[in-house]
Amino acid sequence: MSLLRLKDVSKSFGAIEALRGIDLEIAPGEVVGLMGDNGAGKSTLVKIIAGNFTASGGSIELEGRPVEFLRPIDARQVGIEVVYQDLALADNLTAAENVFLGRELKKGWGPFATLDKNAMVARSGELFEELKSETRPRDLVRKMSGGQRQAVAIARTRLSKALMDEPTAAISVRQVAEVLNLIRRMKAQGVAVILISHRMPDVFEVCDRIVVVRRGSKVADKPTASTSPEEITGLITGAIHAA
Amino acid sequence: MPPEATADHARISDVTGIAERTLARKILASQPFWVTVALLALSVVVGLYQPSFFTAQNVGNITRNFAPFGIMALGMTCVIITGGIDLSVGSIMGLVAIVAGLFLTWHYPWYVAFAMGMLAGLACGAVNGFFVAYVGMSSFVVTLGMMSIARSLAVVFSGNQMLYQFGPDAPIVKAIGQWKFPSGHPESIFPHWVPAFSSHFWVMVILAFLVGYVFNFKSWGKHLFAIGGNEQAARMTGVNVDAIKFQAYVFSAFCASVAALLILGYAGSAINALGQTYELRVIAATVIGGANLMGGSGSAYGAVVGSALLEVIRNALLMAGIDSNWQGAFVGAFIILAVLIGMERSGFSFKELLRHMFRSGKGR
Numbered sequence: 001m002s003l004l005r006l007k008d009v010s011k012s013f014g015a016i017e018a019l020r021g022i023d024l025e026i027a028p029g030e031v032v033g034l035m036g037d038n039g040a041g042k043s044t045l046v047k048i049i050a051g052n053f054t055a056s057g058g059s060i061e062l063e064g065r066p067v068e069f070l071r072p073i074d075a076r077q078v079g080i081e082v083v084y085q086d087l088a089l090a091d092n093l094t095a096a097e098n099v100f101l102g103r104e105l106k107k108g109w110g111p112f113a114t115l116d117k118n119a120m121v122a123r124s125g126e127l128f129e130e131l132k133s134e135t136r137p138r139d140l141v142r143k144m145s146g147g148q149r150q151a152v153a154i155a156r157t158r159l160s161k162a163l164m165d166e167p168t169a170a171i172s173v174r175q176v177a178e179v180l181n182l183i184r185r186m187k188a189q190g191v192a193v194i195l196i197s198h199r200m201p202d203v204f205e206v207c208d209r210i211v212v213v214r215r216g217s218k219v220a221d222k223p224t225a226s227t228s229p230e231e232i233t234g235l236i237t238g239a240i241h242a243a
Numbered sequence: 244m245p246p247e248a249t250a251d252h253a254r255i256s257d258v259t260g261i262a263e264r265t266l267a268r269k270i271l272a273s274q275p276f277w278v279t280v281a282l283l284a285l286s287v288v289v290g291l292y293q294p295s296f297f298t299a300q301n302v303g304n305i306t307r308n309f310a311p312f313g314i315m316a317l318g319m320t321c322v323i324i325t326g327g328i329d330l331s332v333g334s335i336m337g338l339v340a341i342v343a344g345l346f347l348t349w350h351y352p353w354y355v356a357f358a359m360g361m362l363a364g365l366a367c368g369a370v371n372g373f374f375v376a377y378v379g380m381s382s383f384v385v386t387l388g389m390m391s392i393a394r395s396l397a398v399v400f401s402g403n404q405m406l407y408q409f410g411p412d413a414p415i416v417k418a419i420g421q422w423k424f425p426s427g428h429p430e431s432i433f434p435h436w437v438p439a440f441s442s443h444f445w446v447m448v449i450l451a452f453l454v455g456y457v458f459n460f461k462s463w464g465k466h467l468f469a470i471g472g473n474e475q476a477a478r479m480t481g482v483n484v485d486a487i488k489f490q491a492y493v494f495s496a497f498c499a500s501v502a503a504l505l506i507l508g509y510a511g512s513a514i515n516a517l518g519q520t521y522e523l524r525v526i527a528a529t530v531i532g533g534a535n536l537m538g539g540s541g542s543a544y545g546a547v548v549g550s551a552l553l554e555v556i557r558n559a560l561l562m563a564g565i566d567s568n569w570q571g572a573f574v575g576a577f578i579i580l581a582v583l584i585g586m587e588r589s590g591f592s593f594k595e596l597l598r599h600m601f602r603s604g605k606g607r
């Protein structure tokens with residue numbers, strides 16, 4: 001059974017039709033590459049799945065049950081987590097505070113519950129360790145390098161069960177390799193990943209399936225094994241009409 | 244991990260020199276710490292020239308004078324952390340005092356009068372919060388409008404009269420505003436050199452601890468800071484940005500209302516001009532205490548110590564015999580100085596700017 005299923009999803013911003021009739025399915029442990037030109041509608045699609053936008057039409061099912069995400073918190077509560085291309089971190093907070101933003105660990109009871117800072121620092125320390133990132137949980141994000149910020153953004157997704165991604169913009173080659181490794185590890189744990197990237201080699205390296213969006217419509221949905229970088233490039237640019 | 248990778252890591256942290264932020268470092272880098280140092284230094288200087296400065300009576304007076312500003316600065320800090328501003332606090336004070344005063348002159352019990360005053364203040368805060376958080380208007384515009392509306396309502400409701408015939412509960416109202424601990428009586432168990440701290444001061448202390456606790460130990464506080472740091476990020480991670488911003492404006496109005504009621508009790512009268520131009524002093528105190536007008540930083544302690552510094556400066560100017568009309572100029576200069584110091588701490592260099600201006604000849 002598919003973990004997440006989109007049926008005929010569309011989205012318009014006034015006169016702009018950003019998405020048209022998108023169908024998409026992801027199984028647990030599956031990694032799907034989402035590709036398309038600038039402005040094709042990739043971010044819009046992710047934001048609909050994450051509850052930042054509500055779809056203008058169509059439906060979303062999670063584990064067979066229809067869901068409606070009116071706010072980001074709704075999507076997070078069922079385990080959908082996004083690493084945004086425009087890194088959504090609060091500069092004035094520490095790494096640990098960012099990792100746990102909006103789902104702080106608490107100790108104590110009811111209205112007297114206080115933040116469990118030690119637990120959050122310890123847990124995010126473990127997550128950075130897993131990412132092999134030299135990121136200290138108590139450091140302010142303002143003082144961090146691009147790669148460390150990326151680690152913070154990705155560490156957030158480790159706390160959830162399904163996720164959407166656009167994680168490899170603005171980081172070094174070594175860190176890209178680590179991110180790809182991380183995606184493989186999450187896959188092994190049954191986490192479903194949607195990877196958005198303009199980097200063809202990355203997508204071919206980790207994805208089971210590649211979906212191409214052009215001008216708001218899905219033009220291809222193929223297993224990685226049965227396509228090629230040339231074909232995908234053609235689909236993205238429109239040189240190949242559909243596959 | 245291959246050995247060269249480890250070496251690489253070590254080098255990166257050497258070069259950038261980012262160590263875990265130790266407590267000592269944090270304190271040394273914090274504006275409230277330096278404001279405290281300035282406050283103590285200034286107090287010592289004033290005390291040397293004017294020994295009466297350190298008398299129990301003067302300390303009791305000073306702490307009572309700045310407490311209402313400290314209380315309002317706590318509310319203002321919450322708003323400023325979100326990246327907003329509240330220009331309406333002074334006018335809200337006037338409205339709250341007049342509404343409470345009216346109910347007292349109509350011989351309602353003191354708690355009904357205080358509750359109605361509080362309600363009027365909170366309503367103003369809710370209107371501010373609604374238009375800023377949910378409608379998305381600029382806080383400057385909304386609270387500027389409220390500044391005018393609340394003041395005008397205060398004048399209209401008061402019939403432009405001072406209210407002072409407070410009926411049967413007048414003694415209770417006065418007792419609340421003039422209560423002290425220690426009592427300051429000769430037979431009190433405390434020695435005579437212990438200042439008699441006002442109810443205003445104690446309310447400020449309690450509120451400051453409460454706000455400090457929420458900033459440091461509650462998710463509400465973390466969310467407030469996250470909104471100021473990156474509102475978009477806070478929203479995407481599921482923080483209820485609109486509700487928290489709304490609450491910040493309501494809390495600011497709450498603080499102004501509390502301050503107004505304490506002053507009303509102390510004076511035993513209500514005037515519609517109460518709080519005029521106080522918004523500037525409150526914002527000044529907040530900024531001097533280390534809150535950043537761009538949002539994302541500020542502290543409860545900073546709000547209090549910033550208010551204290553402003554009051555001591557005012558007191559020092561008076562004692563030095565400088566015309567009180569000069570105060571505005573000093574306070575204004577201090578705001579600019581405090582912001583400049585804040586910018587220096589976050590990487591902007593005044594020296595660099597000067598050098599640049601001179602090198603490029605014509606300046607910018």
Ligand SMILES: Nc1ncnc2c1ncn2[C@@H]1O[C@H](COP(=O)(O)OP(=O)(O)OP(=O)(O)O)[C@@H](O)[C@H]1O
Nearest residue numbers: 013016018036037038039040041042043044045085
């Ligand atoms: N909030 C919005 N309001 C109006 N139009 C929008 C909004 N967000 C996106 N769009 C439009 O929707 C279309 C799809 O944008 P989207 O951000 O999804 O592209 P993308 O595929 O993520 O591109 P990129 O590779 O550059 O990130 C674009 O035409 C864009 O201008």
Ligand SMILES: [Mg+2]
Nearest residue numbers: 042043044085
């Ligand atoms: Mg995008």
